[in-house]
Amino acid sequence: MVKDYYQILEIDANASDADIKSAYRKLAMEFHPDSNDSPGAHQRFLEINEAYQILGDPQKKGLYDIKLRRIQRGEFVMEGPPPPPPTPEGRTTPPPEYYEKKAREAQARYHEFARFNLFSRTMSVIALIFGLLIVSDYLRQGDSPVAEIESIRILAKDGQTPECLIRTSQYDLRLGKDVCQFVGKGDYISMTRTPLFGIELKLSIWKPSFSDPTLLTKRYLETLLASEPSEVVEPSANVFNRYWIFLIMLFGVSIAGLVIRNQPELVFKLGLLNIVSILFNFLVVVVI
Structure with missing residues (x-):
């Protein structure tokens, strides 16, 4: 009434x-x-x-x-x-109750996501540590002993990318078929890889000038191997060449998740993004 x-x-x-x-x-x-x-x-x-x-x-x-x-x-x-009066621009000014309702909704949303604050920041810490491990592993890269290639065999399976098995006098290597075109029997190779994850960074190749092994003297080989490699090939796509953007994303998202304060919803989303980033980098580092 x-x-x-x-x-x-x-x-x-x-x-x-x-x-x-x-x-x-x-x-x-x-x-x-x-x-x-x-x-x-x-x-x-x-x-x-x-x-x-x-x-x-x-x-x-x-x-x-x-x-x-x-x-x-x-x-x-x-x-x-009564409905709120129109403003000079023709818009309707919301009543105070509208802002009070929005404030209550924002507060409820804040507390809802604040419950996951510990989880989100933990994922940010894990992502940052994982990224630092990858970089530390890269800085400690080392070369395998120089060895002569004894044989090369193509390995092809249905539905998979062809690989080649390189047998040397000291160890075996599995590389992509596109890399095998740069090497041949009698060449000398050395693989540069990281010690922790075993990421293959580059393959150094020395090609002797003589095809007859009997003509390769010890002094010639020492001189050859002391010189710059004839070819340097990246044997596979890894996190430091083709997929470096995933490593940058890992650091960016993890640092943002640790630095941002008083925005639990954003921190929660960054926590989920950290999980995705960790999985991507794990696949690149360990699987690919």
């Missing part, structure tokens, strides 16, 4: 702003609790103030008059506070 504020202020619906203010002052003084202690005076004073808050504001009064006329015509009017 919509209150008749005009009746509360004891004025006509066509009263001017001056009449509204005059009626409010007169009734406020009459029913003020300090000067009127009769039963119901306090409630009457509150109603007078409520009526003046609406009728004393031109925008609120205009909306109230529209609602009152619709009620008098018998039209249905939804109960509740």
Whole structure:
């Protein structure tokens, strides 16, 4: 039920702003609790103030008059506070309740994701440690002994990329077929790899000038192997050449997850992204 504020202020619906203010002052003084202690005076004073808050504001009064006329015509009017007045730009200003609701939702969302804060930051620490291990492994790279190739055999399986098995006088190597085109029987090779993950970084190849092994003297071989390699080939795609972007992402996401504060939702998403980044880098480092 919509209150008749005009009746509360004891004025006509066509009263001017001056009449509204005059009626409010007169009734406020009459029913003020300090000067009127009769039963119901306090409630009457509150109603007078409520009526003046609406009728004393031109925008609120205009909306109230529209609602009152619709009620008098018998039209249905939804109960509740009047809609917010439009701004000069034509937009509607949300009521205070709207912002209060949004604040409560944001607070609830904050606490919801804050529960996973420890998990998210733990994943960031693990990702950062894993990235540092990869870089440390790269810095400790070493060369395998120089050995002569004794045989080369192509290994082809259905649905898999062909590989070649290189047998040397000291060890065997499995390399991609595209790398095998650079080597031949009688060549000397040395593989540069990391000690922890065994990432193959480059294959150094020395090609003797003589095809007849009997012509290769010890002094010639020493001179050959002391010189620069005839060919240097990257034997496979690894995290330090073709897939370096995954390593950069690993460091970027893990550091962001540790540095960002007071944004638990973002930190949670970074934690999930750290898991994906760890898996990608693990596949590149260990599997590929």
